[in-house]
Amino acid sequence: PSQVVPGADPSARQLCFAWGPAEVLVCETLFGHRGGSPSRGEGGPGRALLPGTLTACVAGTGEGGPSSSRLFVVRKDQDIYIQTLRKLFNESHGIFIGLQRSEEELAGKSRKAQLVQVSKNYRSVIRACMEDMHQAAILTRDPALHSQYSTQVSILSAMELIWNLCEILFVEAAAAGPLLLRLLDWVRLHVCDVDNMVHEVLSSENPSKHELFWNVVDVFVLQGRMDEARHLLSKEASANPTSVNMYKILDDLMKKMPVPSLGNTQTLTEMELKWQHWHEECQRYLQDGTFASNSHMESICKILLGDEDAILEKKDLMTTWYHFLVTRLLYSHPTVKPMELRFYAQACMDLFLGGESSPEPLDTILMAAFEFEMHQVIKECSIALSNWWFVAHLTDLLDHCKLLQSHNLYFGSNMREFLLLEYASGLFSHHSLWQLGVDYFDHCPEYGRVYLELHIERIPLNTEQKALKVLRICEQRQMHEQVRSICKIMAMKALRNNRLGSALSWSIRAKDAAFATLISDRFLKDYCESGCFSDLDLIDNLGPSMLLSDRLTFLGKYREFHRLYGEKRFSEAAKLLLMLMTAHIAPCSFWMTLLTDALPLLEQKEVIFSAEQTYELMRCLEDLTAGKSDKQKFQDDDVETMKVEMLRLALARNLARVIVKEGTLEGS
Amino acid sequence: QVSVINTVDTSHEDMIHDAQMDYYGTRLATCSSDRSVKIFDVRNGGQILIADLRGHEGPVWQVAWAHPMYGNILASCSYDRKVIIWKEENGTWEKTYEYTGHDSSVNSVCWAPHDYGLILACGSSDGAISLLSYTGDGQWEVKKISNAHTIGCNAVSWAPAVVPGSLIEQPSGQKPNYIKRFASGGCDNLVKIWKEEDGQWKEEQKLEAHSDWVRDVAWAPSIGLPTSTIASCSQDGRVFIWTYDDASGNSWSPKLLHKFNDVVWHVSWSITANILAVSGGDNKVTLWKESVDGLWACISDVNKGQGGVSAVTEGQQNEQ
Secondary structure (H helix, E strand, O other): OEEEEOOOOOOOOEEEEEEOOOOEEEEEEOHHHOOOOOOOOOOOOOOOOOHHHHHHHHHHOOOOHHHHHEEEEEEEOOHHHOHHHHHHHHHHHHHHHHHHHOOOOOOHHHHHHHHHHHHHHHHHHHHHHHHHHHHHHHHOOOHHHHHHHHHHHHHHHHHHHHHHHHHHHHHOOOOOOHHHHHHHHHHHHHOOOOHHHHHHHHOOOOHHHOOOHHHHHHHHHHOOOHHHHHHHHHHHHHHOHHHHHHHHHHHHHHHHOOOOOOOOOOOHHHHHHHHHHHHHHHHHHHHOOOOOOOHHHHHHHHHHOOOHHHHHHOHHHHOOHHHHHHHHHHHHOOOOOHHHHHHHHHHHHHHHHOOOOOOOHHHHHHHHHHOOOHHHHHHHHHHHOOOOHHHHHHHHHHHHOOOOOOOOOOOOOOHHHHHHHHHHHHHOOOOOOHHHHHHHHHOOOOOHHHHHHHHHOOOOOOOHHHHHHHHHHHHHOOOHHHHHHHHHHHHHHHHHOOOHHHHHHHHHHOOOHHHHHHHHHHHHHHHHHHOOOOOHHHHHOOHHHHHHOHHHHHHHHHHHHHHHHHOOOHHHHHHHHHHHHHOOOOOHHHHHHHHHHHHHHHOOOOOOOOHHHHHHHHHHHHHHHHHOOHHHHHHOOHHHHHHHHHHHHHHHHHHHHHHHHHHOOOOO | OEEEEEEEEOOOOOOEEEEEEOOOOOEEEEEEOOOEEEEEEOHHHOOEEEEEEEOOOOOEEEEEEOOHHHOOEEEEEEOOOOEEEEEEEOOEEEEEEEEOOOOOOEEEEEEOOHHHOOEEEEEEOOOOEEEEEEEEOOEEEEEEEOOOOOOOEEEEEEOOOOOOOOOOOOOOOOOOOOOOEEEEEEOOOEEEEEEEEOOEEEEEEEEEOOOOOEEEEEEOOOOOOOEEEEEEEEOOOEEEEEEEEOOOOOOEEEEEEEEOOOOEEEEEEOOOOOOEEEEEOOOEEEEEEEOOOOOEEEEEEEEEOOOOOOOOOOOOOOOO
């Protein structure tokens, strides 16, 4: 199967290919012109290909220039991008989750009823979508859109047709008897080509005079709608007194026709017996020539007798081979058993198509269903449909019905999981539907988690909100690596945009000590330059996360110092300031700043630093200046030297005052 | 069915040699024989040129995006023997490091898994492989594996990060003991596996199967199985899938994916490693998937051609 990239230059170029997270990149290139080629009399790699040679090569072929510089971003036509199908994905997601969580303890009949209900729910979602799509098709003025919507409607309709059949045969597993009734319902629901005609005739003033009258009667008979057929026929009878007798007999036959019952009122054998009698009665009337004078009624009688040719004659009213199949079964084998269907199905399809046309994909799928080849149904649907939605959900349901043998695929997973993984992976390329995908991965026991890990990393974290959403999902599932990775990415992004506070809180969340140190340094640098802190709220409320990195601890404590000072709690501030240096929490590079911060405290009227503290400060200052080499001291500008001098002076003065204070006895 | 959702006119003045999407599919980097590296914003079907990076003096062969947690960083390698690392700082893209330690064309660059830090492997026609590690403050440390492949090295590809032993969460700040590995392909027809031991890179395995130059190697992403998979393609038209099974002993076993009629230049894995894309000399890109019975089947070809998109059925899906 070939996929053609439109517009690519059909000259002798090759295709370069790269995977994107959702799309793929395809661009024209010529691989031969890189990395050299194995020696075929040429020099070594790259050496033989001089820049001149390359250019000449391209120019020589008359190409190069704009046509060689294009790149195609290609994406599989996924239904997830169709707006009107959004409801399908969202609501089926709810049904899926409900099914996974449903009571497995329910056994037998109640479990089956539950599963049938789930199946019906899925189908009603499909139909609702079909309705929306249909409305959209009617309302649009754009012919291209109209055509697209109409195509979607037919695809959805086909999906519902197939699903409905699967529900009857597999989920409900209707037994002989009810099976036929279900199939009749199925046909009535889905073969709607004749609905317009029926409506036209019924709503006309004089239905029995309508040229299509008998067609409609035939339709009713073919679909086993006996009451409606009889009702119409009664109109004909009253209009045509000559055929009253014929009519009464036919009406009677139609009234008496035995049908399988849904309840337990009769056994299959009883029904078969009754049916045999009735069949013989019809036979007698036909052979007696009762209906000879009215070809329409005669044909109806033949149909009642299950006459193949008579039924086939009405091909156009049935429109499909499966309608033909069900009609035939109704009038020849109403107690057909599920396993017998396959024989009738194949024969009917052959007869109906009659070698004029070949089966279409839909026909193949339905046939596979009649043959109870579930795997074949799934396989054919995967091929025919453009997305995984249908097969993923249907297979999951069938798996819950315990109908699928586990087929180990190469990674050891079964088919249900394989399809769900494909479906969910597809959802991840959509900017909002990816959230649904998460739940699907959760219910894939073998590879769901790792697929989620690989996909969730690729979700663009455009906004903080989205990042938080993704984070929450990862945290709920203990995906620690991904949490860390996302936090780091967000921290880096914030830093690039100079949002230091945001960067810091992300790196704390990522428990990234190195990054926290980096950002703390930035804060401190900004403080030195501007004299104030940004993001005070954040720094003030660091709490225990302050301990993530030494620099961060310093930042937090330093800010605390400023706060204490601001609140005029000077002695506490002083103690903290000193501690920052003596406990080596402050980096050496910052000591000068800290000592300078001590100045106002030293200059206060009240003595704040004790003698011991003052000695400590002095020592710090000396350590700092001693640490500098002579060369550095030489390079220090006047401001630096002046600062040091001022500090020495202030410290000495403080010492003097405090010695006196401490030496003075209280009260004296 | 596929649609072209965007046609980017790169305005490169010469052949494009590589194009790579970034992690999120929002940006695209291309490199060309015209010596430039270009970066485009391709969100919502648009194509805005963000940067036109000049710095190479010869055709640029490959580009590689680093993991977003390190910022917006792109590496490029060229015929001019240089590897350049570009970084976006304050909204503009600039050269942040240039490595000139190779004696001839550098053919391939590949970033290591982000768990290892910021490390770039570079393969060159001088037969050596260099590993550039970012150590902080704009500094890069270089380790060189000389004579990795005789005649030349054409491709490098890292193994996914897997922590050996227990997977309990490490206390913050502590780096788990990763065993770093990467694969390389060369003109000696070999694929080699390299492993870091005690800070040194050693050749761990030689994979022999090709009969001509190995053009590309690609180590598949991990989906949690105890197996490792590598794809290699060669001048001899063959593509091999190498599997290493932890359980069944210490060796890599090759499986021939296909023998093409022409040189196969490029192989790459999809994100979840379930599809392998193969670019060949026969003007096609083929996509391959492994089936139930362990055989590889081609699920579609991507051709270039004129006109509209042909209706296509989904390839043979391999469920039974």
